Amino acid sequence: MNDERRKFKREPAEARKEALILATLELVAENGVRGATVRAIAERADVTQGLIRHYFSSKEELIIAAYEHHMTAMTDETFAPAAGADGTALQRLTAFVNASLTPPVVDPRSIALWASFLNKVQQDPQMKATHERTYAYFRDRLEVLIAAALKEAGRPAPAARLRRLAIACNAVIDGLWLEGGALPDAFGPGELVEIGRHSVAAITGLNLEQEAEKK
Amino acid sequence: MNDERRKFKREPAEARKEALILATLELVAENGVRGATVRAIAERADVTQGLIRHYFSSKEELIIAAYEHHMTAMTDETFAPAAGADGTALQRLTAFVNASLTPPVVDPRSIALWASFLNKVQQDPQMKATHERTYAYFRDRLEVLIAAALKEAGRPAPAARLRRLAIACNAVIDGLWLEGGALPDAFGPGELVEIGRHSVAAITGLNLEQEAEKK
DNA sequence: CGCGTAATTATGCAAGTGTATAATTTCCCC
DNA sequence: GGGGAAATTATACACTTGCATAATTACGCG
Structure with missing residues (x-):
């Protein structure tokens, strides 16, 4: 046989x-x-x-592993384009905003994953820790970028103000990310990035538009 | 017996x-x-x-009813404080931002509900319709408030710019709402509202801080 | 080549799932 | 107060769920 x-x-x-x-x-x-x-x-x-x-x-363990895999992938995708330390701080900040508001970061599936995991995140301590760590990592890196760009422009800011600016910019990006992923048809192509750059520029007083055009 | x-x-x-x-x-x-x-x-x-x-x-029908109940309650809670047509447009805009970023709108349970329903929203046409309608309602009302406040300040804006401003302001508020609800301990009391007012002010060029103090 | 170990499948089980249907209980109306 | 219709409970069923345990199978190593 x-x-x-x-x-x-x-x-x-x-x-x-x-x-x-x-x-x-x-x-x-x-x-x-x-x-x-x-x-x-x-x-x-x-x-x-x-x-x-x-x-x-157990299934629980698989779910936790999957969550951490997803969060790692998300941060990688977001920071990869801005990882090249070349260019001015303003250019790096602009690249970060761009990457955060285009695929594959902005994506219905990504938002669906984030939402599906939220319940478990609020209950399981290990997942909660991963969530808080990721959020802090995002915001801190954004804060560093903003601080460098402001210093570069000759307008350095104190820590308290930097914190508020980072929270605000992070919120715009998160909000646009959420809306772009949850209602993919509600925005034209490139509209999210444009609004994102414009908003970060307005909040920080930096000129990101100019950087975007130069590129 | x-x-x-x-x-x-x-x-x-x-x-x-x-x-x-x-x-x-x-x-x-x-x-x-x-x-x-x-x-x-x-x-x-x-x-x-x-x-x-x-x-x-069926259970499906109960879930749909519950979702619509929740969305209605959310919009009511958000717009009730700004519903009084008294005061200047700037005051009403400020009241809207305040209400959007304080309990009961900002609340872990509310975010958990939003996230839990998202999957169904993306699949069930009826729930999807409710979601899109609610989002459009929010943004339109915000756009009207911004338009009135700009006109009041002697700086009326064209429709295209108004749309972008409304999307941006909505995004900041949504992002802060999300982060405030998902990480309740990451922000001090009143910090979210303050950052929200400041950001909307920066994006629109309106002075919401003054309004907040007057109150 | 065959042998042993670990990867993989096969089978089973108790608890939980939505739904359907029959059996009770309440309370309005005359 | 006693019918009677509607609200509520009680019971049952077929199916899915996560998990456990035993039976197979692949394939590296001597």
Whole structure:
């Protein structure tokens, strides 16, 4: 009896773990955390459900791993374009605003994921910690960018004012991110970035428009 | 056998419906839409599960009713303080910003509800329509307030610019609302409103601070 | 080549899910 | 106060859920 066809293939542990996490993220975005059932995840990853238990001791653990994977991916996508330390501080700030308000950061799926995880984030301490850390990381980096750009323009600001500016700019970006992702058809192409740059410029008193054109 | 104790009490249809909706909102905020099970809702409303089917032909219908109840309550809470048509346009705009960034509008439960419903909103056409209508209502009212305040200040703006200003101001408010509700401990009391007023002022070029002090 | 270990599948289970239907109980009206 | 219709409870059912445990299968290593 030659069974030419293998019934399954062994994969490296890390690859399989990541495949399971990606399948989980897809389903969480589509149906929420409770809607992402173990069986559905297994099917999406072309695997039987028992295998999940082999890599994650519980669904809870898989969900937490998926959340951290998503948050890491989001920060990477946001900061990659502004990571090149070249250019003026103003240019880097502009690049940051641009990246935050264009795909793949602005994306219905990304917003859906964020929303689906929120409940768990508010309850599970570990997920809560990840959330707060990510938020602080975003805002701090934005604050550093703003501080550098203001200093560059010859108008350095005290810490208290910098904090308020960073919170405000972060809020505009978050709000536009949210609305752009939740109502993708409500805005023209490039409209979000333009409004974002304009708003950050108005709040900080910096001229981001000029930078955008130069590019 | 005198059973002095009634086994249940008949309630007016509307009162019972509302009680069921309120119980549903509590549980949706706590555990998400799928976590708000029919049995849990019934228990929270001090009722047996069969009664839900008597008032709502399915769980889906109850969820939709609860969503619309929540959205209506949110808009009412936001616009009530600015509803009094007295005072200058600038005062009304300031009142709107204040109301949007203080409890009960800013509230972890409110954000949790918004997030829990998002998945369904993206899929169910009826809920999607409600969502878009509410968003448009908010932004339009904000745009009217801004237009009036600008005109009052002797600096009327064309429609295209008004649209962009409204989107931007709405985004700051939404972003602050989100962050204030998702991380209640990250901001001092009154900090959100202050940053909100300051940002709207910077974006529109109007002086909302003065108005806030006068009050 | 075969052997053993770990990856993977197969099967089962108890609890929870929405919904349907029948059995009670309340309370208005004459 | 006693019918009777409507509100409410009680019970049942088919299906899904996460998890556990046993049975297979792949494949590196001697």
